[in-house]
Amino acid sequence: MTIVFALLIAAPALAQKAPLADTQLSDPAQEAQAKALMETIRCVECQGQAIADSNADIAGNMRSLIRERIKAGESPEQVRAWLIQRYGDYISYDPPLGGATWPLWAAPFVLLVIGIAIARSSFRRKR
Amino acid sequence: MIAEGGLAALWLAAVMAVLQLVVASSAVIGGRAEMARAVRPVAIAQGLLTALAMLCLILVFVQSDMSVLLVAENSHSLKPMMYKIAGAWGNHEGSMLLWVTILGLAGGAVAIFERRLDSRTLNATIGAQALIAMGFYAFLLFASNPFARLFPSPPDGNGLNPLLQDPGLAFHPPTLYVGYVGISVAFSFAVGALVTRDVGPAFARAMRPWVLGAWIFLTIGITAGSYWAYYELGWGGWWFWDPVENASLMPWLAATALLHSVSVLATRDGLRAWTIMLAVVAFSMSMIGTFLVRSGILTSVHAFAVDPKRGAFLLALLAIYIGGALALFAARIGTVRQGNTFALVSREGALVVNNLLLSVILGIVLIGTLYPLAAAGWGVQLSVGKPFFDKTVGPVALALVVFIAIGPLLRWRRDEIQALLKRMTWPVAASCAALIVLVPFAWGVGFLPLAALVLAAGLAVASVAPLWGRNLRRTPLFTWGMVVAHLGVAVSLTGMASDSAFTKETLAVLRQGETRAVGPYLVTMTGIRPVVGPNWSAIAADLSIRRGEGGAPFILSPESRFFASPTTTTSESAIATRLDGQLYTVLGQPDGKGGWQVRLWWKPFVTLIWLGGGLIGLGGALSFLGRIRRRKRAVYDEYEEAVA
Numbered sequence A: 001m002t003i004v005f006a007l008l009i010a011a012p013a014l015a016q017k018a019p020l021a022d023t024q025l026s027d028p029a030q031e032a033q034a035k036a037l038m039e040t041i042r043c044v045e046c047q048g049q050a051i052a053d054s055n056a057d058i059a060g061n062m063r064s065l066i067r068e069r070i071k072a073g074e075s076p077e078q079v080r081a082w083l084i085q086r087y088g089d090y091i092s093y094d095p096p097l098g099g100a101t102w103p104l105w106a107a108p109f110v111l112l113v114i115g116i117a118i119a120r121s122s123f124r125r126k127r
Numbered sequence B: 001m002i003a004e005g006g007l008a009a010l011w012l013a014a015v016m017a018v019l020q021l022v023v024a025s026s027a028v029i030g031g032r033a034e035m036a037r038a039v040r041p042v043a044i045a046q047g048l049l050t051a052l053a054m055l056c057l058i059l060v061f062v063q064s065d066m067s068v069l070l071v072a073e074n075s076h077s078l079k080p081m082m083y084k085i086a087g088a089w090g091n092h093e094g095s096m097l098l099w100v101t102i103l104g105l106a107g108g109a110v111a112i113f114e115r116r117l118d119s120r121t122l123n124a125t126i127g128a129q130a131l132i133a134m135g136f137y138a139f140l141l142f143a144s145n146p147f148a149r150l151f152p153s154p155p156d157g158n159g160l161n162p163l164l165q166d167p168g169l170a171f172h173p174p175t176l177y178v179g180y181v182g183i184s185v186a187f188s189f190a191v192g193a194l195v196t197r198d199v200g201p202a203f204a205r206a207m208r209p210w211v212l213g214a215w216i217f218l219t220i221g222i223t224a225g226s227y228w229a230y231y232e233l234g235w236g237g238w239w240f241w242d243p244v245e246n247a248s249l250m251p252w253l254a255a256t257a258l259l260h261s262v263s264v265l266a267t268r269d270g271l272r273a274w275t276i277m278l279a280v281v282a283f284s285m286s287m288i289g290t291f292l293v294r295s296g297i298l299t300s301v302h303a304f305a306v307d308p309k310r311g312a313f314l315l316a317l318l319a320i321y322i323g324g325a326l327a328l329f330a331a332r333i334g335t336v337r338q339g340n341t342f343a344l345v346s347r348e349g350a351l352v353v354n355n356l357l358l359s360v361i362l363g364i365v366l367i368g369t370l371y372p373l374a375a376a377g378w379g380v381q382l383s384v385g386k387p388f389f390d391k392t393v394g395p396v397a398l399a400l401v402v403f404i405a406i407g408p409l410l411r412w413r414r415d416e417i418q419a420l421l422k423r424m425t426w427p428v429a430a431s432c433a434a435l436i437v438l439v440p441f442a443w444g445v446g447f448l449p450l451a452a453l454v455l456a457a458g459l460a461v462a463s464v465a466p467l468w469g470r471n472l473r474r475t476p477l478f479t480w481g482m483v484v485a486h487l488g489v490a491v492s493l494t495g496m497a498s499d500s501a502f503t504k505e506t507l508a509v510l511r512q513g514e515t516r517a518v519g520p521y522l523v524t525m526t527g528i529r530p531v532v533g534p535n536w537s538a539i540a541a542d543l544s545i546r547r548g549e550g551g552a553p554f555i556l557s558p559e560s561r562f563f564a565s566p567t568t569t570t571s572e573s574a575i576a577t578r579l580d581g582q583l584y585t586v587l588g589q590p591d592g593k594g595g596w597q598v599r600l601w602w603k604p605f606v607t608l609i610w611l612g613g614g615l616i617g618l619g620g621a622l623s624f625l626g627r628i629r630r631r632k633r634a635v636y637d638e639y640e641e642a643v644a
Helices: A002-015 A028-038 A057-071 A076-087 A102-124 B004-028 B031-063 B069-074 B083-086 B090-112 B121-141 B165-195 B201-233 B242-270 B272-295 B303-304 B307-333 B347-377 B387-410 B417-423 B425-445 B446-466 B477-502 B610-644
Strands: B506-508 B514-519 B523-530 B538-547 B554-556 B561-562 B567-571 B574-578 B581-590 B596-604
Touching: A028 A057, A028 A076, A057 A076, A057 B004, A102 B347, A102 B387, B004 B031, B004 B090, B004 B121, B031 B069, B031 B083, B031 B090, B031 B121, B069 B090, B090 B121, B090 B165, B090 B272, B121 B165, B121 B201, B121 B307, B121 B596, B165 B201, B165 B242, B165 B272, B165 B307, B201 B242, B201 B272, B201 B554, B201 B610, B242 B347, B272 B307, B272 B347, B303 B561, B347 B387, B387 B417, B387 B446, B387 B477, B417 B425, B425 B446, B477 B596, B477 B610, B506 B514, B506 B523, B514 B596, B523 B596, B538 B581, B538 B596, B554 B574, B561 B581, B567 B581
Parallel strands: none
Antiparallel strands: B506 B596, B514 B523, B523 B538, B538 B554, B538 B561, B561 B567, B574 B581, B581 B596
């Protein structure tokens, strides 16, 4: 619900103008940073798309916002933190490591350990 | 009348499925020979009846019979014929009917063609097929009747989502469904073998063509789906780690692992329990794939709440199937010995590592896909996407690539490290050469793409190495299949890495006569014109394109299409394919001052992604042919022996 409310509040402000929605930054390094960040930010109106891949107006507005902030000298992680603060964790496809996500990030290692244990048992009885 | 006929056929097919289960189980458990004779005809009849029901559904779509609710909701009389037909399965009910149709036909095919497996195991297999089908019939008949009528009938239908009005749609879902169903047949074989406690090479050889066939279709389905998303969505992306995509990737990963372990079982009589376990996992994944996509729970938690009855029905079926499969596995696996053992450094050893890594990737994708759902359950909203999968799947996949290269160069049973290292000389040299070539201009592209390109070079050489020094004309077809499929992995990986490392993007507002550069190309806007299609109208931009100043010009015309029913705008990208990559152009919005927004990408070697996918599928097909031919010959030899 918080997301919906955040959107309702944010949408009119965002909708006014999005000059940098599809305009690249002149500095290629900054543009690359902005682009990489956009690929990891969720389009909240779409079904499972990043704002980098979406035709939705809100995605364009957010692309514009990201480019503006990167252009102003913010680091991609600062912009992401700002977006998360504003929209919640839902906005980032890169879930931050925390109380609710540690099992997720631990899963690959746990799976690898379990897998090795199972595989070892199929070798142990050899010869 | 046709709709009622279809419904009647569906009911009869369901009755046949129940009969099939009764007949098969009394044959297997009760040992009744007269029942055993009825198993095959009943399975064939069930297949024919479902096919008849599907045919009826296609017919009402072709006739645009708007008194059928499904047609009114999803079709339109002005739609081109191909999309009317494809529309029959471009919706929830129709696609479930297609699923069960393919399942029924596959069951019939098992009944007709499988002649080598022990008859008790075969009957148990066909019984398991009936049990799977019954759940789908129940779901169709009680919760999603595709033939429901609508009164009064509307003058015309709502139309099909324009994004789906594409040749890709016509073939994508059926292809994936054939794959899912093939896996369910493989699973039925596993159930049959567990029931009769007959897990061995004979069972593995009976199961293998189904696994291989399913895997070929899944490979083609995923490859085609990826290309469809690439050109249709208009942003140049080819894989989004979208839950629906993951739902098709998971069965493929499981089937890939199963394909390799069933080979060990067929050839060396090892990995018995593991193969059965993978069959159960692969089946569970294809069920999760079908059910969670169809219930809508993955794309939107709300879609689930819209029709709680349907969602609850699907989840109950899912729980029964997977729970039942695991329970049978747990109850019987104690009696299945793992079979022949082997040394760590051996072909089997590499295949075990391959299986391990594939399973880890599968587990990561599964957890990553379902985690947001679970988190929503305890009140946390979060998203898991590309960055997570890149960081976790990426390194494991690269490790897997190393073992794909090593595996075929090892001998069965036992090999020596020294000998392996010697055989790896050329692949390692290729990787080193790639590293030296790439480092100067690919240093800034990041670790994953660079490592992928370097490993792909090594894999490309290693994958053809098994042909080295062999008489190519006497090399068995399935060896060719392995070589081609592994080479396909290297090719596809090169495309993926190259796309993420070297893509050039230009976003611009162009007026008539203005030129912008993207990669090696110069793109000039020469005009904007209207276009009229059968059920849409469009604005097309004519872009005149040259490669460098002196290049011969050619025209690309990306379009922005407007559909009236339902009202939607789509971007039709225009793509120029060259040997060294694709130029991808998209038309966006007008700026109101005579300029038009265009998005231009130069994507070096991006086509290799799908070319590689095609090679992987082709490798599977060669393997399939090789196995079928060898099997035929084996049957013939038996016949000869019997006659002699």
